[in-house]
Amino acid sequence: MQTGLNALFAAAYLSLVAVGLVLIFGVMGVINFAHGELFMLGAYVVVALYTNLQMPFVLVVAIGLIFVGLVGILMEFTMFHPLRDNPLGGLVASIGFLMVIQASITIGFGVRMEHVPPVTQDVIILSEKVRLPVQRLFVILSAFVCLTALWLFLKKTKFGWALRASAQDPEAAMLQGISTRTVSIIAMFIGAALAGVAGSVTAPVISVSPVIGHSVIVSAFIVIIVGGIGSLEGAVLASVTYAFIHTVITTFIDGVIADIVGLSLMLLVLIIKPTGMFGTQDRV
Amino acid sequence: MLLELKDLIVSYGPVQVLRNISMQVRKAQVVTIIGANGAGKSTTLRSISGLVNLKSGSIHFDGQRINDLPANKIVSMGISHVPEGRRIFPDMTVEENLRTGAFLRKDKTEVEKNLKDIFNQFPILRNRRSKNAKTLSGGEQQMLAIGRALMAKPKMLLMDEPSMGLAPVIVDEIRKIIEQIRENGVTILLVEQNAELALNLANYAYVLENGQIVLEGPAEELHDNEQVKAAYLGI
Ligand SMILES: Nc1ncnc2c1ncn2[C@@H]1O[C@H](COP(=O)(O)OP(=O)(O)OP(=O)(O)O)[C@@H](O)[C@H]1O
Numbered sequence: 001m002q003t004g005l006n007a008l009f010a011a012a013y014l015s016l017v018a019v020g021l022v023l024i025f026g027v028m029g030v031i032n033f034a035h036g037e038l039f040m041l042g043a044y045v046v047v048a049l050y051t052n053l054q055m056p057f058v059l060v061v062a063i064g065l066i067f068v069g070l071v072g073i074l075m076e077f078t079m080f081h082p083l084r085d086n087p088l089g090g091l092v093a094s095i096g097f098l099m100v101i102q103a104s105i106t107i108g109f110g111v112r113m114e115h116v117p118p119v120t121q122d123v124i125i126l127s128e129k130v131r132l133p134v135q136r137l138f139v140i141l142s143a144f145v146c147l148t149a150l151w152l153f154l155k156k157t158k159f160g161w162a163l164r165a166s167a168q169d170p171e172a173a174m175l176q177g178i179s180t181r182t183v184s185i186i187a188m189f190i191g192a193a194l195a196g197v198a199g200s201v202t203a204p205v206i207s208v209s210p211v212i213g214h215s216v217i218v219s220a221f222i223v224i225i226v227g228g229i230g231s232l233e234g235a236v237l238a239s240v241t242y243a244f245i246h247t248v249i250t251t252f253i254d255g256v257i258a259d260i261v262g263l264s265l266m267l268l269v270l271i272i273k274p275t276g277m278f279g280t281q282d283r284v
Numbered sequence: 285m286l287l288e289l290k291d292l293i294v295s296y297g298p299v300q301v302l303r304n305i306s307m308q309v310r311k312a313q314v315v316t317i318i319g320a321n322g323a324g325k326s327t328t329l330r331s332i333s334g335l336v337n338l339k340s341g342s343i344h345f346d347g348q349r350i351n352d353l354p355a356n357k358i359v360s361m362g363i364s365h366v367p368e369g370r371r372i373f374p375d376m377t378v379e380e381n382l383r384t385g386a387f388l389r390k391d392k393t394e395v396e397k398n399l400k401d402i403f404n405q406f407p408i409l410r411n412r413r414s415k416n417a418k419t420l421s422g423g424e425q426q427m428l429a430i431g432r433a434l435m436a437k438p439k440m441l442l443m444d445e446p447s448m449g450l451a452p453v454i455v456d457e458i459r460k461i462i463e464q465i466r467e468n469g470v471t472i473l474l475v476e477q478n479a480e481l482a483l484n485l486a487n488y489a490y491v492l493e494n495g496q497i498v499l500e501g502p503a504e505e506l507h508d509n510e511q512v513k514a515a516y517l518g519i
Pocket residue numbers: 296301319320321322323324325326327328368477
């Protein structure tokens with residue numbers, strides 16, 4: 001039960017990262033290698049504004065969301081748009097960007113682990129053995145709120161439909177009057193902002209350092225490959241489901257085993273069904 | 285003249301696929317382009333929609349030059365394109381597909397009315413409105429693609445091989461649909477390999493070979509033309 005709660009917590013922020021990654025990949029066809037660094041940036045927004053400047057935590061999380069979202073738009077303008085006909089080029093550029101962010105953060109904050117003081121020490125005692133720190137509950141709730149909001153956006157709003165349509169058939173979407181550029185910018189903002197929120201809300205619970213992006217990105221990659229890229233909503237569901245399974249294995253058995261299981265699943269999926277376990281359709 | 289193409293040249297890399305195409309489409313007419321595989325029919329439609337860039341030449345719609353506008357602007361001017369192979373959004377529902385066609389429209393109540401009209405015209409789509417589009421049959425998908433284009437309330441419809449891969453009964457239904465669209469005053473530029481169907485529907489026709497117009501004229505005349513009979517009507 002306690003481990004289940006821990007798994008839920010880890011799945012919460014991992015799925016935020018993975019869903020953002022999958023959204024960007026689905027709409028723009030580029031793999032954003034710097035996505036883990038967007039998570040890291042979100043955490044450093046907390047270090048800078050909450051730890052150092054002592055601004056209210058919730059406000060800082062909101063700033064983390066918007067700031068990292070804007071970094072996403074910056075990436076679209078400087079890399080993914082100029083390289084739009086060259087997905088491999090976009091990937092390589094994002095690796096360069098990853099290094100730039102890491103270096104800048106290292107220069108600004110040093111390589112030391114930053115300890116972010118917890119916002120609250122409160123613990124909800126569910127039973128004698130099961131305790132849920134409020135700080136972790138906050139991560140779970142944030143993920144729930146963000147993912148629900150994303151779901152409603154994709155299902156109920158005009159621009160959500162535009163994103164889904166573009167992910168399924170960019171050219172057919174253009175023929176409906178949808179601007180692929182606008183859609184790309186929206187996808188980059190949302191995708192990056194989700195990673196930023198994840199980094200911000202988890203910062204007080206983890207040790208923040210310039211390299212924390214790596215640990216989440218590997219899991220996130222497994223999540224999206226296994227989850228597949230059929231439809232955006234399918235990918236969102238798959239990411240959340242798999243993130244949960246992955247963290248359950250990690251917490252109940254072992255992280256290495258979870259990665260092995262994930263990678264084997266990934267291989268299996270790539271061999272049997274290259275569009276992903278839940279994927280339904282080949283990209284045109 | 286509603287649509288006017290002048291001396292279009294389009295190439296993919298070093299290969300010229302359209303060589304000096306000029307065409308005119310009058311308001312409220314059906315004009316057809318027939319031709320063999322690879323003649324450049326789709327490319328012609330795609331250059332009108334802004335999906336491919338011209339090397340030279342010009343396209344005017346409603347008196348305005350449109351060949352340097354992005355695809356979404358061209359849609360907003362009143363040109364809708366039913367692409368080759370239907371290209372519906374497979375993982376969106378039938379209704380979502382249709383509403384996506386109205387993406388640029390602001391007149392919400394009119395959109396609702398339009399949707400009703402389309403459901404009346406295609407009752408099958410109403411029955412399947414909350415099913416994913418990929419579950420539809422080929423003919424139903426074609427109707428969905430047409431309905432989606434109509435949801436933009438276009439002045440002009442570009443249709444790329446709407447009869448492709450469909451059973452004769454369904455082709456007949458598509459024919460009726462096109463007739464009805466014409467009766468509603470929408471101008472149509474129809475690309476077809478099914479020359480019989482196209483020449484029966486159209487007022488005027490162009491024959492495309494290797495990126496060039498080799499023949500043009502009123503559709504009945506072309507229908508009786510020996511050359512056309514031999515090459516495209518299989519008579
Ligand atoms: N994206 C592309 N890149 C390179 N060549 C292309 C591309 N699209 C089409 N072509 C070539 O351009 C020529 C014209 O193609 P187009 O699709 O316009 O023909 P079509 O008349 O529509 O044929 P079909 O009846 O098969 O649909 C063909 O030789 C085709 O191989």
